Amino acid sequence: MKTDRKLVWSGIIFLMMGIAMLSGCTGSGEKRSLTVAGSTTVQPIAASAAEEFMKKNPDVIISVQGGGSGTGIKMVAEGSADIGDSSRELKDTEKTEHPDLKPYAIAADGIAVVVHPSNSLGDLTKQQVRDIFAGKIKNFKEVGGPDREIMVIIREEGSGTRSTFEELVMKKGKVANAADALQKPSNGAVKAAVAGNENAIGYIGLGYVDETVKALKIDGVAPSIATIKSGDYPISRKLYMITKGEATGLKKEFIDFVLSDEGQQIVEKAGFIRVT
């Protein structure tokens, strides 16, 4: 019996190895090529868009790389990438150093701060949010809410939502958790935890907000697609593709594709908000 089972398993493993070996790559002929590099937040959008774009234009080959917004901007300014991805606006220093850089907003991104629906708290300032997530404010009554101790719920290290939240709210370099904060592995898990815990406060992407949790106004502005698009909601940002000078040729074709209805559907599928 025992040997039989081992035999079967070994067979399965060999089969899988065989399949792995057979699935190799094939070479390519003469092609127009485009290099896209930069923000890891934009990377999934750029990668899916590139995939679709290459399906439609078999003569085009697009390579999408990460590296971070700063790297992307630097690479496009120096000409080592055709398009730079950035999850922030150009800094003043970058604008003066490279005045010919042209950013195209391709998506918007906003994070809602949520509490249990029974929480009477409705409005926080950005500073209060910062203090709560840093563990300085420990009870909702300190910010005009009910007398409940606060349980902070955050995302795990490496999460894009977490790094966006830290960048936009906590200011760079400051870690967004008191040591007691719970870490949940997904937007859905944070929402479920907040929905089930009347002491909890957490943050999730706008797309995940529903009636099981209550999204707070920040600095008096409620999070919505409209307020994020307009930039009025404070915990929001736009994602950019940047070219050196006006986008032309293949660069323009690709950015136009991302801004087209089909491209914007990819943006939505990746969990962001469309801009056109």
Place this chain on the structure above:
Amino acid sequence: MVKGVSINSENVVRGALLLFAMTAVLILSLIFVFLLREGLPLFAKVSPIDFIFGTRWEPSKGVFGAFNFIAGSILVTAGGLIIAIPLGLSCAIFLSEVAPRWARNMVRPAIELLAGIPSIVYAAIAVAVLIPFVQYDLGNLIRGEVFRVGEGIFAVSLTLAIMVLPIIISVSLDSMESVPRAFKEGSFALGSTQWQTIRRITLPTALPGIVAGSILGMGRLVGETIVVILVYGNAKHITSTLFGAKSTGETLTAAILLEMSYVPVGSTWHSALFSLGIILLITVFILSLISNYLLSKSRVKL
């Protein structure tokens, strides 16, 4: 098939089987080599002492102290066993020494069924039922107001205990049932009561098997991932209370699973996660060696 060939083909089959059997060993050693290759580069940047005893884990700053995770793994494993061993042992004693045949016939299949339930099911039930119960009901009962959170060492220990109970019961039961009848009959003949026989004869004879079962369970708990991710809270501190926000923590397995999808391959962070894996593998390896040793000892005795 021609008769004369069958001897040769038998050899071929034997050789093939040997090859397949060796692949299991080969894969195990490949896993170990791979873990070492991926994990060891960490120690060029972080000293092993800082890695094992450091309590700060901030990958973005290049600080990797795994002590919180190690402590978390030890605590949830201990918590699960503290609940499961007395419960499992009493259940095994009842089934093997006291229970009438019909009760045994009913309970045994149920226990085996329990062992087959995937841990995500236990985790889901804990999230839906146990966590709110601990936060609201136990909070009001113990503290007079709700706890800040229901996740934590209490909920996770209870869930893990239920999960590991079938292992402990069935291994203990097996080793108690294989205590020779003559031992017990001799004890009864000398005028011992049933309880005296259980305590002085059956339990000591079956002890190595019982310990081996517990260690087997311990191995399962150390490696358990989904339950601890969903029920332990993944807070980056060391558990210091039984309930409330300070009772949460994070284990080695949880840290690996939560962060693995984000790490750039080849980074220090990447090898730090693999080093957590090395700690886990070594722990489970040692536990299973001890368990095998004790099981073989209990067989020799019979």
